[in-house]
Amino acid sequence: MMNKNTQPAKLVIYNRDGLIEKEHFGYIVRCSKLGVSEKLGEDKNYPFYLRSCAKPLQASLLIDYELDKKFNLTDEEIAICCASHAGEKIHIETVKRILDKFEISYEKLKCGIHEPISKSAQNDIIKNGQNPTVLHNNCSGKHAMMLGLCKLNDWDMDNYDNINHPLQQAIKNKIYKLCELKTEYPITKDGCGVPIHSMPLENMVKGYLNLFCNPKYERIKNAFLNNPYIIGGENRTDTKIIENSKNLVAKVGAGGLCIVVNTQLEEAFVVKISDADMIAREFVTVDLINNLHWANIEISHNIETNQHDIIGEVVTLL
Numbered sequence: 001m002m003n004k005n006t007q008p009a010k011l012v013i014y015n016r017d018g019l020i021e022k023e024h025f026g027y028i029v030r031c032s033k034l035g036v037s038e039k040l041g042e043d044k045n046y047p048f049y050l051r052s053c054a055k056p057l058q059a060s061l062l063i064d065y066e067l068d069k070k071f072n073l074t075d076e077e078i079a080i081c082c083a084s085h086a087g088e089k090i091h092i093e094t095v096k097r098i099l100d101k102f103e104i105s106y107e108k109l110k111c112g113i114h115e116p117i118s119k120s121a122q123n124d125i126i127k128n129g130q131n132p133t134v135l136h137n138n139c140s141g142k143h144a145m146m147l148g149l150c151k152l153n154d155w156d157m158d159n160y161d162n163i164n165h166p167l168q169q170a171i172k173n174k175i176y177k178l179c180e181l182k183t184e185y186p187i188t189k190d191g192c193g194v195p196i197h198s199m200p201l202e203n204m205v206k207g208y209l210n211l212f213c214n215p216k217y218e219r220i221k222n223a224f225l226n227n228p229y230i231i232g233g234e235n236r237t238d239t240k241i242i243e244n245s246k247n248l249v250a251k252v253g254a255g256g257l258c259i260v261v262n263t264q265l266e267e268a269f270v271v272k273i274s275d276a277d278m279i280a281r282e283f284v285t286v287d288l289i290n291n292l293h294w295a296n297i298e299i300s301h302n303i304e305t306n307q308h309d310i311i312g313e314v315v316t317l318l
Contacts, residue, residue, distance in 0.1 A: 009041035011273065012280045024280040026256060026273040028288065029201040033209050033266035037202055047185045047198035048272060050175075052084040053253035054196060055142050056220055057175050057207050063217055064174070067148055071101045078219055079227035080141030084252060086233025087116020087136035089124075094230060095140045102148045109144065110161050111137040111192040118234040139192035146194070163187065163195045172197065179207035191254065204259060205268045212249050212261045212268075221263055224249045237282040245295035250285070252278075258285045262294050 008025035015021070027041035050057070059081045062068050068078060077098050085091035099106055114137040116122055125132060134140060146167055150157045155166050162168065172187075175197055190196035212221045224231055228242035231251070237258060241250035247264040256273030258281050269288060273281045286297045 006044050006046050007042040008274050011040075011271075011284045024273055024275060024277055024284075026271065026280075026284070027201055028269060028271055028284070029205055030267065030269035031202060031205040031209060033213055037205075039202075043201055043272075045200040045202070047200055048204075048257070049186075049188065049190075049196050049198045049255060050204060051190060051196060051253035051255050051257060052139070053204060053251050053257050053259050053270075054175065054190075055084065055139075056082040056211060056224070056251060057178055058142060058171050059145060059220060060174055060178065060211055060217055061149055061170060062145055063219060065149060065152055067145070067152055068219060070152060071098075071148065073098070073101070075219065075223045076227050076230055077101075078223040079230040081145035082220065082223065082251070083141050083231045084117075084138045084236075084238075085141060085230065086118035086121060086236060087114075087132070087138065088118045088121045088233050090230065091141070091233060092135045095135050095144050098141070098144045098148065102144070102151055104144075104147050104151060104157070106133070106135055106140075108147055108157055109134045109137075109140055110194075111139045111143045113137065117236070120234055137192060139190075143192065143194075161189075161194045168195050171195075175207065178210045179203040180210070201270050201272055204257075205270050208249075208251075208259050208261050208268050208270075209266065212263055213266045221249060224251075225263070237278070237285065240282075241286065241289065241295075241297065244297045245289070248289070248294060252281070256281050258282075260285060260289060260294075262292075265294075 011026050012024040013020050027043045029039050031037045076094055080094040113132055113134050115132045116136040117138055146160050147157055150160050160167050179199055181203055185198045187195050187197050211217050228239045232239035238250040238252045241248055249261040252258045256276035259270045261268040271285045286299050289295050
C-alpha cells in the first residue's frame with residue numbers, strides 16, 4: 001500500500017520588496033554509488049512518474065542490443081535518442097539522419113505532432129509559412145530509436161507503443177533492473193504515447209548512477225557531456241547545466257523533475273517540484289549544484305532563497 005502522507009519541503013520563495021508573494025515546495029533526494037541516501041522533504045517513498053527522465057534509461061537498450069554499432073550511430077545521434085529536444089534545426093536534422101540509417105519513414109513515429117519547445121523554432125515555422133511536424137515533437141529522437149530497435153529485432157513497428165509489445169516489455173525490465181526496483185509500481189501513458197513507469201525518487205537516482213557510472217554505457221554518458229545542446233536546446237535547464245560544468249549529466253522531466261549526476265564523484269540527486277514550476281526547478285537544481293561545489297553556474301532568474309529552508313538544508317546534505 002502506497003503511503004500518501006508525504007511532507008514536501010519549502011524549496012523556493014518569491015520575495016517582492018520584503019513580502020513573500022509565492023512559494024514552491026518539493027523534494028530533493030541525493031545518493032552516492034556506495035548507497036548513501038539523504039533527503040530534503042519526506043517523500044515516504046511515494047512513487048512519481050519518470051516522465052522524460054526515463055529517456056536515457058530507455059536508451060540503454062540501444063547499447064544492450066548494439067543498435068549503435070550495427071547502424072553506426074554517432075554521439076550526436078545517441079544524444080537525440082535521450083533528448084527532450086527543443087525542435088530546432090539541429091534536432092530535426094539529427095532525427096532525420098537516424099531514420100535514414102534505419103531506412104524507416106518518419107510517418108512511422110507515433111509521438112504525435114507538437115509545436116517545437118524553442119521559441120525561435122516556433123517563430124521560424126510561422127515566418128516560413130510552415131506547420132509543425134512529428135519531427136518537432138521533443139520525443140521524436142526517442143521514438144526513432146524505438147523504431148530502430150523494432151527493426152533490428154524484427155518486432156512489429158505498428159504498435160511499438162503498446163505496453164505488451166516486446167520492446168516495451170524489454171524497456172520495463174531494463175528500467176526495473178537499473179533502478180533496483182523490487183516492487184511493481186503504476187504504469188501509464190506518457191505525453192508522447194508510450195508507457196511510462198513510476199517509482200520512488202531514490203530509485204530514479206539509483207537508476208541514473210547505475211547507467212552513467214557504468215563503463216558499458218560510456219557512449220551514453222559521453223553523448224550527454226559532449227552534446228548538451230542536442231539533449232535540450234534553447235533555454236533548456238539540462239543544456240545549461242551540462243554546458244556550464246565539466247562532469248555533470250543532467251536531464252529534465254515533466255512534473256517538476258530534474259536529475260543530475262556527477263560522473264566523476266559518482267553521486268547524483270533528483271529535484272521534484274510539487275507544482276511542476278520549471279523556473280523553480282531550475283533554480284533549486286542550480287542552487288544545489290553550486291552549494292555542493294560541483295560547478296559554479298549563474299542563476300538567471302530573479303528568485304530569492306529562503307536561507308533556512310534551502311541553503312541551510314542543502315548544507316546538511318554535503
